[in-house]
Amino acid sequence: MQRILQPGDIEALDRTNPQRIRLPHPAQVFAERAARLEQKADGNPIGDYLRFVAQIVKAQQKAAANVQTAAPDAAQIALAQAHSMPLLPAANHIDPVWQDVLIQLLDELDSAANVPDALKPTLQSLRTMRTEDRNTLARRVLVGLLTESADLAAAPIVMAALQVVFADRASKLQESDVPYTDPATVCPVCGTPPVASVIRIGGRDAGLRYLHCGACCTEWHMVRIKCSHCESTKGVKYQKVDGSDDTVLAETCDVCHTYRKISNQEKDPFAEPLADDLATLMLDLLMSETAFARASINPLLPMAEADAAPEDNA
Template identity: 40%
Template sequence: MTASTHIRLMTPEEIAVNAGPRAAPLRLPEPGLFADRALRLRQLAQDHPLRDYLLFAAELAQRQHDQLKQARPLALPNESDLAEAMVAGVPPLDILAPARQGAWRDPWRTECRELLQHLTTAAVPPPVQALAAELLTLDDGALERQAQALLAGGGPGLDPAAAPLLAAALQLHWVRVVQQLQARYQRSEHSEHLAPFGMIDDPTVCPCCGSRPVAAITRVAAEMSGQRFLACSLCATQWHYVRIKCTHCQSTKGISFRQLVDDEGELPNEAVQAECCESCGHYLKQVYMEKDLQVEPLADDLASLTLDLLVGELGLVRQGFNPLLVLGEPEAGDDRPPGAAPPDPGGH
């Protein structure tokens, strides 16, 4: 090597480009996503300290699956809306876009009240039945204010106990819209309609609805092997995002990984890590299919709350948002950290 040789480190983007066949940038929600989530939650509940809550979440996911199978045609964005979003580089189903506010409210109310009515007599703990019945007595405005707070990622006025039930209906609605919009495009044989979804200007939020990710997943199989995708907390779309890059500030410097280790030095769950960014002080959980083929981002996030608590003690801020586990503020005089425990569903 001569003194004039120039050495330059490749960026993560360049590494990804040169790493072989590239995966499709988007993975849209599949019909069985809620059933798969319910199955994973039941697996994770075995001998878990949060067994009751995970089983409750599994029942909720199973109901989402059953309800999603019911035909429910929705009003979809027209070609002008899709073209405008494409030019602007924003999600076509942006949760906070003023133009979308009226589109989701009516179908979500229908979805929500049907789900709540089912839960009043379902095989869930009595406190959940009572909560569902109480929520059914609220007027549309009160329910929508809670839903709007959830779409904004939580905040003052949001009831942490009610959040999982209302969020389940929000997830149902947005999954339906994504699936129906994609189905319309496929039926047209790509000739009459614009492709509804593609990558947007901000790679840290969902390219379909603009929500934050719940976690990242590193996939296996063919061209996706080793590729990282961020998983939407709302519509369950997964979009490609290069590895070793902060999902909050997009820095590639000061990235480290944290993982739970037991007293014997063993890893209780090799499939879940927290990717931490020294630059901005945020972290996002990452699940690895190479360690466990059954991982499911939202389910495995729920089951790894201890990792959140320990990483939080380092002063890092959670980037992922899980609408089934909204971290509430502690009561006055309560010295527990915010979100020290999930809403109590009662005995199961």
């Protein structure tokens, strides 16, 4: 029996017209991320932390089912497209609903079995913090101004709440709403640097590389063999830990002297960019012995921000 292709099916077969933007489906994103974290925890030197983060992500999945954010209006979309700038820069567009999501996450973590005792005072501090102080902390987390140990401890929880809100807002967009940004190395929706990139499998996206936003979970297409930090096509190379497979590599650039990890679903169909980045700290340790600095942090492991990326032309 012949099957009649619908318009969406035809587009999926068109390899000359790659999908530019992959907007998130929050519940699916968080479910896949939690499962991957639990899978990668077995035998991992930071397995306990990965299991704890999986608990956070499961709480995100629950919160995502109830959160309601407002999509940007036509004027915001037109302005961003006219100036090739991100649609809703994260630090300047924090929806107040994020505070409700934070409380939901704290409630879930209070009942979780594997919350480190050392973190419990941080959870209590976040619960009792004034609304204005929480908003100030959220902005500092988003721009990377974390200097105190208390801020570093709170940052993954704050970022988890913000991710739920930003992902929900991004999910309400259409691809045509999202501007082409200049530079193309930040998220076109919220202006956040990518945490990592991923080579996707299946349909229209098969074999294509997408940068993955660490805040709103949007992905945007960037060709392979191109630096995701400075967009150079010269001196891009790949490194891995001896004895490991090729699922996660460090993509290095000889021009800006940075690296960012790339996960490959062709090697492992369950690869998930943020989870795989977090689970491969051994690769970061290897890279710390080289001349390459990490281009951006993992939002659920803010300690990495101590390795600030150099200037592009350093």
